[in-house]
Amino acid sequence: MQCKSAGIKRVSFTGGEPFLHPEFLNKISALAVKNKMLFGRVITNGVWYKSDKILNSTLTKLFKAGYDGDICVSADAFHAQNIKKVAAFIRRAISVWRRPDIVSIVWVGGSREKETKVKLRKILSSLKGLPVKTVKIALSPIGERMTRITNPWGDKWFKEDYCKGPGNALFVLPDGDVKPCCGYATDQAGLTIGNIKNDSAKKIISTAGRNDFVRAVFTVGLSGIRKRLERLGILFPGKTENHCFFCHHLLTKVPKDLLKKALLIAIFFIALALHTGADAAELKKSDGYQGIPIKVVRKISLPKWYHEGLLIDGSSIWVANGKKGNTWVVDIESGKITSEMESPAGFTEAMVKIDGGKYLVTDWDDKKLYEVVFDGKKIASKKSVLDFAPSHPAGLVSIDGRLLVILWTRGLGTKFEIIELDKDLKETERIAIKDIQEPAQMAWDGKNLWITGWYNRRVYRVDPKNWEVTASFRAPFTKVTGIAWDGKYLWVTGTYADLYQIELSKLSEPSKPEPGVNTGC
């Protein structure tokens, strides 16, 4: 699999209708599993099947091929679907994967919303309380006819996201052309980065890195390009909240020479930033790196949400949740959630306690560090004390007055770093994370730093004196996130996992596995 060796980690399927060629889905899914790749989503109309028998056998084969990503059903007023058939598809998928959260419904907003909402209500009511999420996406206002349905220009600019949703993907069109995203503007030649009939995955990725437009969109962002164009005297007809419409506008309406000039200025600043960071410290595996045998001492069941950072506070463990979830306070002895606190922002990543009953909280969506005071379940006060934009903060840990924060910076290949902040929240060091894919959360055991790797379910031990990864163990679940040290054991959880108390074996002792021991491989 060329994509795997070129650094691609996830496989998604969209169409047309991917289920029209189930053999292709199964074959690619099995190959992806064999190559230890992850799955994103398969997007379907949910009504492609001719009978319940075909539906059941097609989904079962895909399940057996190892597909464990999400399934998104496109359902709105623009899709003429039989509602009962959509509901039957969703119910069957949930029962085959035995995962109530496997399916979400994606609908296009911005036009015919009333009809869509009636349809969605009918689908949800036939699902009788199954927890299926609905996700709204913007109508593409591209093309003469569409600009008559919805005016894409308004009075508000889009929030920069470096194409977080549709971007950072190799999107293959029916003619074999490859784009760096599945956004609405992908019909534009400026976004073509190769063709699968002629180019290897490696070549396509390297072409993307050399395409000035693609490189600028994923590094300085569309807003960075916009500001540079405005300085060059370009006026836009208004503001727009739709990234891909703006991208299309840039590629079709802005004079080519001015766009090129703006991109060159943007790329100069990228190169400068990369050069200045060239001597930064790096977190890499040590020569003596080894696996740690572990034993699960205890497991506490957690309700499903989007579990993130853990914080040990006396006899309780706090479990932060992303996606607007509350933070749960779990009593360690009883294993019960005794109270919940509202989320300071939209996507709480991690929290640490500081003096004066205050907490520092990282928020992924806002890209900020908040100082928060809780009053029981409510937030008594909250102020933003640091803005990490354009990076997203994840894990946060306090070590002897220093604060370490994991940052993810989207671009062509996401950059992972740890920044060290002093007591005045001034950056004192920046460490590039080389050998941990998708680092999530951190804990400090008094000697070593522990970092969870969301991508490959490993938990890494890091010596912060030289930033060397000295050992790791394999978590007993996928998508590992939160981690905390209680003085004797590590506690870990995952996005959808329970809370595990883990005993670490001493590496100096001969590692003779006991029954129930995960050998860390």
Ligand code: SF4
């Ligand atoms: S804004 Fe452009 S590059 Fe980004 S996802 Fe949309 S079409 Fe793709």
